[in-house]
Amino acid sequence: xxxxxxxTDAVARYEAVIGLETHVELGTTSKMFCGCATEFGAPPNxxxxxxxxxxxxxxxxxxxxxxxxxxxxxxxxxxxxxDWCRFARKNYFYPDMPKNFQISQYDEPLCVGGxxxxxxxxxxxxxxxxxxxxxxxTGKSLHVGGATGRIHGATHSLVDxxxxxxxxxxxxxxxxxxxxxxxxxxxxxxxxxxxxxGVSDARMEQGSLRCDANVSLRQHGESRLxxxxxxxxxxxxxxxxxxxxxxxxxxxxxLDAGGRVVQETRHYDEGTGTTSGGRTKEESTDYRYFPExxxxxxxxxxxxxxxxxxxxxxxxxQRRARMAEKFGFSPLDLEQMRNGGVLDxxxxxxxxxxxxxxxxxxxxxxxxxxxxxxxxxPAELAITGPDVARVIGMxxxxxxxxxLARQVVDGVLAGEGPPDExxxxxxxxxxxxxxxLGAAVDxxxxxxxxxxxxxxxxxxxxxxxxxxxVMKATKGQxxxxxxxxxxxxxxxxx
Amino acid sequence: xxxxxxxxxxxxxxxxxxxxxxxxxxTRVHLDxxxxxxxxxxxFLHVDAAGALAAxxxxxxxxxxxxxxxxxxxxxxxxxxxxxxxxxxTTCGSRILDGWRPPYDAxxxxxxxxxxxxxxxxxxxxxxxxxxxxxxxxxxPTRNPWDLTRIPGGSSGGSAAxxxxxxxxxxxxxxxxxxxxxxxxxxxxxxxxxxxxxxSRYGLVAFSSSLDQAGxxxxxxxxxxxxxxxIAGHDPLDSTSIxxxxxxxxxxxxxxxxxMRVGVVRExxxxxxxxxxxxxxxxxxxxxxxxDAEIVEVSCPHFAYALPAYYLIAPSEASSNLxxxxxxxxxxxxxxxxVASAEEVMSRTRAAGFGAEVKRRIMIGxxxxxxxxxxxxxxxxxxxxxxxxxxxxxxxQQVDVLVSPTTPTTAFPLGERVDDPMAMYLADLxxxxxxxxxxxxxxxPCGLADGLxxxxxxxxxxxxxxxxxxxxxxxxxxxxARRGHPLLDEVPAL
Ligand SMILES: [Zn+2]
Numbered sequence: 001x002x003x004x005x006x007x008t009d010a011v012a013r014y015e016a017v018i019g020l021e022t023h024v025e026l027g028t029t030s031k032m033f034c035g036c037a038t039e040f041g042a043p044p045n046x047x048x049x050x051x052x053x054x055x056x057x058x059x060x061x062x063x064x065x066x067x068x069x070x071x072x073x074x075x076x077x078x079x080x081x082x083d084w085c086r087f088a089r090k091n092y093f094y095p096d097m098p099k100n101f102q103i104s105q106y107d108e109p110l111c112v113g114g115x116x117x118x119x120x121x122x123x124x125x126x127x128x129x130x131x132x133x134x135x136x137x138t139g140k141s142l143h144v145g146g147a148t149g150r151i152h153g154a155t156h157s158l159v160d161x162x163x164x165x166x167x168x169x170x171x172x173x174x175x176x177x178x179x180x181x182x183x184x185x186x187x188x189x190x191x192x193x194x195x196x197x198g199v200s201d202a203r204m205e206q207g208s209l210r211c212d213a214n215v216s217l218r219q220h221g222e223s224r225l226x227x228x229x230x231x232x233x234x235x236x237x238x239x240x241x242x243x244x245x246x247x248x249x250x251x252x253x254x255l256d257a258g259g260r261v262v263q264e265t266r267h268y269d270e271g272t273g274t275t276s277g278g279r280t281k282e283e284s285t286d287y288r289y290f291p292e293x294x295x296x297x298x299x300x301x302x303x304x305x306x307x308x309x310x311x312x313x314x315x316x317x318q319r320r321a322r323m324a325e326k327f328g329f330s331p332l333d334l335e336q337m338r339n340g341g342v343l344d345x346x347x348x349x350x351x352x353x354x355x356x357x358x359x360x361x362x363x364x365x366x367x368x369x370x371x372x373x374x375x376x377x378p379a380e381l382a383i384t385g386p387d388v389a390r391v392i393g394m395x396x397x398x399x400x401x402x403x404l405a406r407q408v409v410d411g412v413l414a415g416e417g418p419p420d421e422x423x424x425x426x427x428x429x430x431x432x433x434x435x436x437l438g439a440a441v442d443x444x445x446x447x448x449x450x451x452x453x454x455x456x457x458x459x460x461x462x463x464x465x466x467x468x469x470v471m472k473a474t475k476g477q478x479x480x481x482x483x484x485x486x487x488x489x490x491x492x493x494x
Numbered sequence: 495x496x497x498x499x500x501x502x503x504x505x506x507x508x509x510x511x512x513x514x515x516x517x518x519x520x521t522r523v524h525l526d527x528x529x530x531x532x533x534x535x536x537x538f539l540h541v542d543a544a545g546a547l548a549a550x551x552x553x554x555x556x557x558x559x560x561x562x563x564x565x566x567x568x569x570x571x572x573x574x575x576x577x578x579x580x581x582x583x584t585t586c587g588s589r590i591l592d593g594w595r596p597p598y599d600a601x602x603x604x605x606x607x608x609x610x611x612x613x614x615x616x617x618x619x620x621x622x623x624x625x626x627x628x629x630x631x632x633x634x635p636t637r638n639p640w641d642l643t644r645i646p647g648g649s650s651g652g653s654a655a656x657x658x659x660x661x662x663x664x665x666x667x668x669x670x671x672x673x674x675x676x677x678x679x680x681x682x683x684x685x686x687x688x689x690x691x692x693x694s695r696y697g698l699v700a701f702s703s704s705l706d707q708a709g710x711x712x713x714x715x716x717x718x719x720x721x722x723x724x725i726a727g728h729d730p731l732d733s734t735s736i737x738x739x740x741x742x743x744x745x746x747x748x749x750x751x752x753x754m755r756v757g758v759v760r761e762x763x764x765x766x767x768x769x770x771x772x773x774x775x776x777x778x779x780x781x782x783x784x785x786d787a788e789i790v791e792v793s794c795p796h797f798a799y800a801l802p803a804y805y806l807i808a809p810s811e812a813s814s815n816l817x818x819x820x821x822x823x824x825x826x827x828x829x830x831x832x833v834a835s836a837e838e839v840m841s842r843t844r845a846a847g848f849g850a851e852v853k854r855r856i857m858i859g860x861x862x863x864x865x866x867x868x869x870x871x872x873x874x875x876x877x878x879x880x881x882x883x884x885x886x887x888x889x890x891q892q893v894d895v896l897v898s899p900t901t902p903t904t905a906f907p908l909g910e911r912v913d914d915p916m917a918m919y920l921a922d923l924x925x926x927x928x929x930x931x932x933x934x935x936x937x938x939p940c941g942l943a944d945g946l947x948x949x950x951x952x953x954x955x956x957x958x959x960x961x962x963x964x965x966x967x968x969x970x971x972x973x974x975a976r977r978g979h980p981l982l983d984e985v986p987a988l
């Protein structure tokens with residue numbers, strides 16, 4: 001039974017020191033050192049060749065796009081890009097490692113230093129980046145016959161080498177994170193950065209972004225680091241936060257009891273939210289790193305790096321600052337739009353002429369609700385920013401009521417064409433024709449003489465029933481305010 | 495016409511091109527010769543008679559159709575078994591690759607096929623190219639055609655013996671520390687190790703990636719130049735291959751050496767050198783002087799450390815390169831009883847599949863790379879390597895080529911050094927510096943000592959492979975003229 005300290009007590013007594021190592025699968029179309037495809041979900045062992053299978057005699061060749069992507073990441077993280085670096089072999093035996101060594105980088109990484117600013121509750125935390133390096137992914141083992149798909153108890157294992165050789169960057173932070181919330185926010189920010197840079201889809205659920213968390217505790221005011229544990233393969237934001245939280249409570253209880261934290265690798269169980277011990281440092285592998293002799297050193301020119309820097313897209317933090325300044329969004333607005341994944345759509349809507357507040361409201365309310373109903377992300381809806389801007393524009397011009405506007409959106413989502421087409425084919429425009437409206441008003445008065453008399457007698461709220469009748473007669477295409485005004489005028493109350 | 499089997503490759507190709515000989519006839523004669531003598535010589539591990547005859551027929555068809563044929567088209571060739579051959583067993587002289595048929599050709603194999611050469615089969619070798627006598631073959635030792643009780647050199651001993659026994663006019667070998675030149679020397683052949691990166695290593699099953707190079711083993715300097723040209727050139731599949739045009743080498747054969755500066759390496763003589771070997775070497779140097787080359791004595795002080803540096807670097811790289819042989823994906827699998835774990839099966843497979851010398855080097859390399867020892871061994875050896883490269887640079891300031899005996903002694907008796915690795919390693923004393931520096935080097939026969947061939951080594955600056963062919967061509971012509979016939983005419987009949 002693992003003793004746990006209350007989390008609040010734990011962080012009152014100890015300072016948590018957290019460092020994250022994040023592996024990001026790059027979205028290159030081919031693998032790191034061969035030409036094989038990287039598409040997710042292909043049948044096992046169909047995206048393989050002599051090189052990524054590690055067949056005798058095969059050799060690696062560096063994928064230029066992987067270098068480009070890694071440099072983009074380094075520049076976005078304010079790292080310095082090495083003008084000379086090398087790959088290294090990390091030697092260890094495992095069936096999902098075709099060569100029984102992994103081509104990685106060791107003491108000569110591509111990107112060194114840097115930082116990423118993350119915001120939690122309106123406060124900015126600067127997380128220092130130690131290094132960013134490139135390496136190849138391993139294959140994937142499937143353990144068969146055991147109870148839980150784990151190797152323990154399995155009768156045999158199958159290995160899929162489709163993933164072997166997919167380019168990965170490892171992004172290592174300084175041990176500067178102090179809370180589970182900041183750890184989570186760092187991963188959120190990093191993930192958004194990867195997507196903005198176009199270097200990865202960064203889908204944690206597919207394993208294309210995964211984290212290892214190093215956690216240690218020390219007394220407040222102490223400058224030396226405590227002994228750390230390393231929790232491997234955290235596959236969701238929730239796992240990152242919960243695993244770190246759990247480790248803080250676990251280690252605090254140990255220290256409280258006068259014990260010591262063991263330096264070890266731990267595994268996180270998503271079901272129970274707990275970590276369990278694995279390999280201790282004492283028995284850990286000696287990876288016998290040495291420079292990869294099959295690859296020449298990588299020497300990127302200053303011109304190359306400058307060109308990559310020039311081509312960098314706007315980064316998420318820059319964008320949020322710009323949107324706050326230009327459109328007047330509050331930090332809360334931005335956080336909601338970001339969490340809802342609609343920043344792009346809102347911006348497209350504004351660019352097509354919609355007022356920022358209305359663009360935001362449409363995407364966060366109406367469209368978000370419809371997306372939720374369809375079980376999709378708002379950004380996946382079959383409606384564009386310009387479509388939404390057009391609808392907003394028609395409402396502002398009075399050609400659509402808000403009820404009609406919703407019907408137009410229905411039509412667009414149903415694939416009936418852009419808003420103007422939907423308005424035309426469904427005949428949804430507001431009835432502006434004074435004579436047509438006048439006839440409907442006269443009809444309503446004639447059909448409801450009692451109500452008309454009440455209004456004439458000064459009971460103004462009674463006009464509502466007549467408005468309803470007119471709206472019904474015009475199939476909702478009249479502007480209720482205009483109808484009301486016209487009725488009152490005809491009944492001598494205008 | 496001389497007996498077909500004894501013709502140089504260029505003459506066979508000329509006869510095939512003219513229609514005086516068919517490639518099929520040439521191939522049959524060589525297959526018959528193999529059938530007749532290889533029981534004694536043991537040069538081949540696998541003879542691919544069907545493949546060879548099919549290739550020969552296609553050459554004959556090309557000729558009939560009037561298609562142009564290259565200068566070596568129709569000439570049979572032996573392929574060292576460390577080079578992958580599509581669909582044809584490739585064992586590297588090891589039990590651990592039992593049953594493996596590579597799905598692809600090594601680039602050099604692809605190139606010899608494209609040049610119209612006819613691969614006869616796979617030549618015996620020291621296991622994974624580790625050795626200097628071919629006694630480390632897991633299958634059987636190869637014998638020296640000059641004296642069947644003696645070693646043919648190694649590791650390309652099968653390639654050399656095949657050519658010296660007239661089983662093949664040409665052979666491909668590989669040279670990591672002398673594995674082409676030393677067998678060439680002790681079998682009375684021409685053998686060349688190209689500039690590192692001059693020939694693709696794709697499909698050359700790596701022993702020591704930063705040292706391995708494939709090259710020709712032939713009976714004449716011109717044959718070597720042509721075969722070298724055929725396999726040279728940039729290969730996008732090998733990052734360490736140099737992107738420069740294929741050197742023009744055959745054109746150098748026949749040029750004079752008047753005015754060329756030839757440096758005799760002072761450190762590659764003296765104690766440990768067989769007096770008759772030094773005598774033949776000095777006579778050949780004098781001959782170059784007679785041809786108006788300028789003879790200079792040059793000192794390369796760090797060559798003394800080449801052997802120890804080599805025996806750290808090569809095993810270190812080998813320990814990693816050979817990690818992939820684990821029984822999981824191809825080749826031998828031992829001890830898979832349904833109970834043993836993957837780790838145990840890997841361990842049992844490697845214990846059963848590797849020979850003693852391979853295990854020795856894996857252990858040395860693993861030790862040299864392990865943390866805490868890396869700097870003292872691998873790191874220090876790399877520094878020595880730099881110093882040796884500087885010795886070469888300094889020497890080439892003074893001279894055009896460097897020369898030395900290829901080996902300190904002539905072929906030693908089978909069994910003499912198998913239990914004395916240090917004595918075995920000394921066979922490569924003169925050849926290792928060129929591998930460490932990546933410079934080209936070749937050996938040609940310069941006479942007999944007690945009835946056994948003596949090799950004359952020529953080293954040139956990187957990418958100046960042409961220079962050594964110029965010197966070798968001139969020396970060969972002068973030696974043959976003075977002797978009245980090629981040295982190989984003196985090899986005893988089998
Ligand atoms: Zn591949």
